Amino acid sequence: ADILVANGHVYSQIAKKNLHLKYREPKVLYRNLGNGRFEDVSARAGAAILAENLGRGCAFGDFDNDGDVDVIVNNLDGPPTLLRNDGGSGNHSILVKCVGTKSNRSAIGARVRVTAAGHSQIREVMSGSSYYSQSDLRLHFGLGPTAAAVAVEVSWPSGLKETLRDLPADHLFVIQEAKGIVERRPLGRSAS
Template sequence: MNRGGSFEDFAFGAGVAVNADGDAEAGMGVVVADVDADGDSDVFLTHDVAESNTLYVNEGVPEPMFLDQSVHAGVAAGSLPFTGFGTGAFDFDSDGDLDLFVANGPIAGFRPGSLAPTSLHNLLLMNTGAGRFQSASRISDEDTSRGAAFGDLDNDGDIDVVVANNNGPARLYRNDGGAGNWLGIAVRGSRGQRNAIGALVWRVPFPELRRVHTDGSYASANDPRIVFGLGGEDQPQHVRVRWPDGSEHTFGPLPISRYHVLRPQ
């Protein structure tokens, strides 16, 4: 925790140091995102084989207090055979909920004589609502995946994924899975902060939060633009932006199915 420029290790106090069983885990990739659409940031972590991926749901006000909801959310058991690395939260099907992607790749397979698999499927976990997930299916390719970067590469309003693999080609997964409407936001800062990293964006009047960032995943950087999936909503939208300096502005009405550049007023 940042205490006025001095940092304090608050992991145990916040509930993110160990999982619900009290076990410390490997910690490979990380996502910070509002996966349950309640207006605050949750934490999703990928881990080594036989350690389930972990979803820490933020329940704290005013300071974060997290609960390990991995089993309840459906992200635990299915991840046990995998070693997860790169990961991201994005609205794959444009229905308004953040889904999860995990790039998997073994480590033990590089040891001479090891019988462990040398490649694994990657996972797409679909959000069924209120932060519960089910596996859409394993990505058919088997690779030794590491990094995963997320962004709208073809500017069509859904998020594509680029995965970097050990001893193999990178893979580009173009997202054509969403039939819903969307709203794109490119936040611009001031005083040299072009992308306003750290700004928070809400879709008014809903609590769902998006954070302007390029960080997360594993050894990767992401598109800083924000995409809200709207499902069947077809009306112009309003958004509220909290800039890195703490000031706030509301913008709208904004036509849907396009990107809007927002700057401080």
């Protein structure tokens, strides 16, 4: 899926004023159809998506190191909801963790471009992106059905640029500023 909405109304008494609104709301999940339109896939995604909560923030990351993105939803007045992605699409991916030396250690502000099979994606290491939530600092790149060799270019906040070529899909790469790859691990169900 491509868009997740986790919400809840701000007024606990809203149902008394408007019968069409609720305090607790289900999450909504949309899939990009690739033609400028999105499809609501909430009903097919399972009970956790449809459960009514007071969603106030989301953190995204591959929490189980199986190559897909999972989500933790921060709920007001309740425990968090873990949306573990075990859909098994068969697609490939890579995770990139940047470690700064001259730049800040968390590499906040580093831009990473991944190119595979002629297609490029760009992500930036960011601190915070949702209310009271911090997503994984490792960057996830979905590669689709291609398991072709991957090129990774890192533009560090210090101004240094590094390019690494012929990397295999379905791996986590830890890239340290000015040193290149310092660790690599396979992703997959056996790695979790």
